Amino acid sequence: MSDSKNxxxxxxxxxxxxxxxxxxxxxxxxxxxxxxxxxPDVCKELLEILMQIKIDHxxxxxxxxxxxxxxxxxxxxxVYAVGDEKGYNLEMQASDTYELPERARYYQGILDVQExxxxxxxxxxKDSYVIFICVQDIFKKNLAKYTFENxxxxxxxxxxxxxxxxxxxxxxxxxxxxxxRQKAFLKLVMSNESTDSFGxxxxxxxxxxxxxxxxxxxxxxxxxxxxxxxxxxxxxxxNEKAEEDAIALLAEGDSPEKISRCLKMPLEKVLExxxxxxxxxx
Numbered sequence: 001m002s003d004s005k006n007x008x009x010x011x012x013x014x015x016x017x018x019x020x021x022x023x024x025x026x027x028x029x030x031x032x033x034x035x036x037x038x039x040p041d042v043c044k045e046l047l048e049i050l051m052q053i054k055i056d057h058x059x060x061x062x063x064x065x066x067x068x069x070x071x072x073x074x075x076x077x078x079v080y081a082v083g084d085e086k087g088y089n090l091e092m093q094a095s096d097t098y099e100l101p102e103r104a105r106y107y108q109g110i111l112d113v114q115e116x117x118x119x120x121x122x123x124x125x126k127d128s129y130v131i132f133i134c135v136q137d138i139f140k141k142n143l144a145k146y147t148f149e150n151x152x153x154x155x156x157x158x159x160x161x162x163x164x165x166x167x168x169x170x171x172x173x174x175x176x177x178x179x180x181r182q183k184a185f186l187k188l189v190m191s192n193e194s195t196d197s198f199g200x201x202x203x204x205x206x207x208x209x210x211x212x213x214x215x216x217x218x219x220x221x222x223x224x225x226x227x228x229x230x231x232x233x234x235x236x237x238x239n240e241k242a243e244e245d246a247i248a249l250l251a252e253g254d255s256p257e258k259i260s261r262c263l264k265m266p267l268e269k270v271l272e273x274x275x276x277x278x279x280x281x282x
Contacts, residue, residue, distance in 0.1 A: 017220050025192040026206050027135055029078055030219050032092035035205045036079045043079055047088055049181045058083050087111055087126040093134045100138055104130045104166045127163040137170045144170050144177035250274050
């Protein structure tokens with residue numbers, strides 16, 4: 001990651017919750033979610049711009065969280081919209097989580113499950129489009145748009161024709177895309193600069209969203225939850241590292257009492273870890 005991007009991430013980390021809310025743009029997935037779900041006509045126009053097709057109408061899915069089955073991982077989608085023969089999942093992604101291809105695969109499978117009822121034929125599945133709008137180039141190939149569909153490895157000219165498509169639009173590479181409306185939207189995501197009427201409309205909706213006190217409260221609570229999970233994860237990581245160090249020292253022959261003192265770990269825990277070390281045969 002470049003120094004400038006590191007600086008942006010560091011600056012954001014130092015902002016208060018109020019400052020984060022005030023500085024949020026359409027690139028913030030919470031703002032994106034609120035603007036799109038509450039303005040279906042804007043969502044429809046954005047889909048038309050990104051997909052370069054004319055859409056007759058869309059219906060926003062009523063469920064924010066899709067649960068599959070007890071004990072299975074559900075998903076919270078930014079935007080899930082359906083037309084007569086097509087289904088769209090539209091996601092804003094400000095950072096690379098290093099799992100977006102797998103997420104796209106999982107989302108597509110879940111959307112297909114949502115579309116078919118018992119007794120339906122598989123051919124009744126809608127064309128499925130999972131679309132990620134990314135700030136960073138997660139594939140590092142300097143493209144503004146990456147499109148994926150299933151092809152035959154032995155002969156790529158043969159398409160599976162399962163009607164499942166994945167798109168990744170890259171905001172930081174907006175100047176490399178040819179379509180002017182796509183370029184204008186990606187530039188808005190990247191720099192918060194409106195260069196056409198659609199971008200200006202979105203910017204106005206973003207400002208309106210930030211005057212909604214209920215949404216502000218929801219944003220603050222979500223940020224607090226995320227910060228708590230992050231701290232919890234860091235603490236868990238430190239505990240795992242301490243356990244690894246303790247096991248290594250035990251294997252070297254250091255006494256549990258010494259390890260307990262040096263690593264500030266309860267002696268009972270060190271003794272428990274000692275039981276995991278295989279006894280060396282004489």
